[in-house]
Amino acid sequence: MNAEELHFSTRFDGITGSAIREIFKMIDQPDMISFAGGNPSPSALPDAVAAEIAQDVLQRDGKRILQYGATEGYPPFLESLTAYAEKAIGKKMPSVLPVTGSTQAMDLLCKCLINPGDTILVEDPTFLGNLQCMHLYEANIVPVPGDEEGLVPELLEEAVKEHHPKMLYVIPNFQNPTGRTMSLSRRQTVARLAAEYHFVVAEDDPYRDLRYHGTSLPSIASMDQDGWVVFLGSFSKIISPGLRVGYIAGDSTILRKCTLGKQSSDLHTANLTQAIVDQFLRRDLLPAHIERICKDYKEQLDSMLSELETFPEGTSFTRPEGGLFIWVTLPEGIDAKPLLEEAVKRHVAYVPGTHFYALGGHENTLRLNFSNSTLPQIHEGMGTLRQLFREHLG
């Protein structure tokens, strides 16, 4: 056929694909030092344990695991997940639904709630993968500025009053891309505004367990009385992203719609991957595993931060207490997007910050991931970037 004979749906207008996914392809070379993705460290991926568990669950419950399952989840996992989620969220949620990675959680929430033109408020900047999801639902995406403590309450309330949002999307812990953590009082404000103005808060919390400094703050969902806050959880960063297992927890009416939406999305999440995560929970393997990876990630974070100290004057950066990312603001006039190509030639990759802004701009920003590189790689790669940015000072 000729391209002009086929008309794609309008939801794809302007969609060119996730910048990160495209960068992944560009940097798929063995000697690349990648600060680009949000990949766990290879040493954090429990392949030996997973191999033993996969064999075990298929031997013990293979007929059920290989058969069609309920959209609501593989029963043993639904049980262990419900207990796990209650602990993570700090509150018993009315309903929990296993999903195929928290990517699907966002897709299902948009499917349930968003008509074309409906407003979603987002942090500015925010996770670009979910921005693409919102675009595909033809949402009116309105960015709300934040500072070191997260969303600025006055600006949030102003945006709520002006735009009557259907949803607010936030990542309160070690935000992607900035690494920032929302303060306690701002979390309370978000919960209060949602109840007052009737919008759903999608609280996306995949990094919660990866804390290296400071103390844990309560979830926004735990401050919610009326079911406006929906919690999105994930096992991607603490067990494996390749298994694609996450969950949604929240109000039963909303979760029921998500379940109906999931029937037509993928019927159910693979029983096998649910059964594997179930065993990690039942055997209580996570605490020791998380302790080990946090120890490594903390060293990697601290190393990258100390490298950043010696970057060209005028460079600023966040000091995350956890998660996977540091956010860097270069001196005005340096554009991180065209420089990426040059960096890749020198075998180092990052994600230009402009991709995380709903309205673009902010060309002098970039996101660095520290979890997927060894200490020597961090030293070498940061040296390369330091040199590169020095060469391009105005």
Add this chain to the structure above:
Amino acid sequence: MNAEELHFSTRFDGITGSAIREIFKMIDQPDMISFAGGNPSPSALPDAVAAEIAQDVLQRDGKRILQYGATEGYPPFLESLTAYAEKAIGKKMPSVLPVTGSTQAMDLLCKCLINPGDTILVEDPTFLGNLQCMHLYEANIVPVPGDEEGLVPELLEEAVKEHHPKMLYVIPNFQNPTGRTMSLSRRQTVARLAAEYHFVVAEDDPYRDLRYHGTSLPSIASMDQDGWVVFLGSFSKIISPGLRVGYIAGDSTILRKCTLGKQSSDLHTANLTQAIVDQFLRRDLLPAHIERICKDYKEQLDSMLSELETFPEGTSFTRPEGGLFIWVTLPEGIDAKPLLEEAVKRHVAYVPGTHFYALGGHENTLRLNFSNSTLPQIHEGMGTLRQLFREHLG
């Protein structure tokens, strides 16, 4: 919150969930004889082999399998799948994308192509799960009548001229729910009309390998010159539905859009489940496995057909050459929907046929599955249904 404070998206208007999924819950009792689902027989689920393979692939390639993967697929599987799909379709397709069950294939195709109000032509009756998917994209669903040979060509062309469809959805082999197979000449007509009138054909072919009588017919995709036919394949019926692995094969432009859509749906299909199916293909385990299950399913089909011979006068039914389903038309005046409740009380389940009609009606029809019941269960369950329907003759 109160329900009236929250407004769900309009795409959910009228969506009450898959009738089959709801029936599943109703019949989840140990002594139930279920002719309702499309479940493979428990003996057809290769749990021991899958256990060995899962352990093997995680031991050999665990770090890659547990890490983020490409939306385009786990590389070894993409390779073996491309070869497999070429053989199944009888033609080298420009592009192949692994998906999370062919449920997701339909979702992605609708995502790419369907604006609210766009017309999708469907067989009448057709697979209700995909009808729900089309409803969620707010498609204008237009059913086209068929007969023993599939869609009636004159009625199809008439519908095409009148409705200018974006898509035609067909299951040419052992159709769900009727068990009918589309004749060669009608396949040629479908391919010709698509090229002439410029609509996409979604050729859904999950049952192709489950043939017990007669000879295989070429796919519609193999008759297509210009890329209008997109082929949806699945490993659910020949390996395991619980693994959720299917694929889309077709024109590269369409597949590229599906890939972008998949980025926001679930990022990628779990690498582990792709790796397991990959090993089934690489080790060439399918031919012997399919031969074994076809032998069993043929006996089950033949047994159910001979039971149907003794159903009340005026009952008619299809004689499928393969697949999983027989379609039964009861004497006028018997309504299969309210009778299901009575059947379930007697520990037998089926799916009322009305659910498969885009516009409802046809209350005297029902769908029977034979793959998930043993020969004694078929004998007993069909005896129960025969008695039940006799009691309710007008």
